[in-house]
Amino acid sequence: MIPVRIARGEREWPLSEIDLPLDLDRLVPGREAWEVELGVGKGAYLLRRAAEEVESVGLLGIEIVSKYYRLVRDRARKRGLTNVLLMRGEALYLISAVLPAGFAAAVHVYHPDPWPKSRHSKRRLFDVDSIDLVTGLLVAGGRLYFATDHPHYGEQVAEVLDSHPGLELRALPGPWPDGPRTNYEAKFVAAGKPILRYEAVRLAPGSLVHPAGVSGVVAATSPRD
Ligand SMILES: C[S@@+](CC[C@H](N)C(=O)[O-])C[C@H]1O[C@@H](n2cnc3c(N)ncnc32)[C@H](O)[C@@H]1O
Numbered sequence: 001m002i003p004v005r006i007a008r009g010e011r012e013w014p015l016s017e018i019d020l021p022l023d024l025d026r027l028v029p030g031r032e033a034w035e036v037e038l039g040v041g042k043g044a045y046l047l048r049r050a051a052e053e054v055e056s057v058g059l060l061g062i063e064i065v066s067k068y069y070r071l072v073r074d075r076a077r078k079r080g081l082t083n084v085l086l087m088r089g090e091a092l093y094l095i096s097a098v099l100p101a102g103f104a105a106a107v108h109v110y111h112p113d114p115w116p117k118s119r120h121s122k123r124r125l126f127d128v129d130s131i132d133l134v135t136g137l138l139v140a141g142g143r144l145y146f147a148t149d150h151p152h153y154g155e156q157v158a159e160v161l162d163s164h165p166g167l168e169l170r171a172l173p174g175p176w177p178d179g180p181r182t183n184y185e186a187k188f189v190a191a192g193k194p195i196l197r198y199e200a201v202r203l204a205p206g207s208l209v210h211p212a213g214v215s216g217v218v219a220a221t222s223p224r225d
Pocket residue numbers: 038039040041042062063064065068089090091092109110111112113125182183184185
């Protein structure tokens with residue numbers, strides 16, 4: 001497994017030096033709200049939002065590829081964005097083992113790898129088995145934003161989100177009001193590719209687990225099975 005690293009401003013820690021679950025308010029004090037982006041790539045959206053909300057919002061970015069992690073870390077440093085907390089590691093591992101639950105006002109996932117071959121589909125950030133981990137980051141009323149240029153994957157994700165009893169899904173018909181959010185999106189828009197965009201609101205606790213997700217399977221399986 002890729003060793004996890006965490007950076008804020010000039011400071012950087014390996015996971016072994018961090019108390020778990022991660023105490024976000026200790027690492028980045030004074031935030032009124034937190035937002036999370038999974039698979040930040042070159043960090044265009046994370047860094048822009050962090051600059052816009054420097055006094056109030058903490059932006060937590062997760063990226064598995066070291067080259068992109070270093071690039072975004074260095075840009076955040078150069079721009080003095082001390083409200084960015086950046087983590088290098090695998091998103092679902094970090095969500096399940098490192099991050100607290102129910103803290104984010106928004107989770108952003110833009111153009112995640114679609115892994116179109118069925119033997120690779122377990123690597124997807126979004127499917128029925130991982131959706132509860134991802135949406136579990138949200139506070140009640142928090143919003144998940146998702147975009148993809150991959151129609152088949154987009155439709156599958158929309159189906160998973162729509163069939164979740166703890167979410168209210170809305171397809172967003174046009175471009176984002178703030179323009180293309182990420183490098184990939186800017187490229188796809190320039191090439192005239194259609195993009196699917198969704199917003200899902202997390203409803204109040206009570207029915208927050210997908211009936212076909214892992215927890216559902218575990219709950220439905222008798223010990224003899
Ligand atoms: C297709 S790129 C999109 C990057 C950016 N969101 C954009 O729209 O420009 C997908 C990004 O997610 C990262 N990624 C893929 N799987 C990941 C995972 N399991 N955990 C964390 N990051 C992941 C990749 O390294 C890559 O930077």
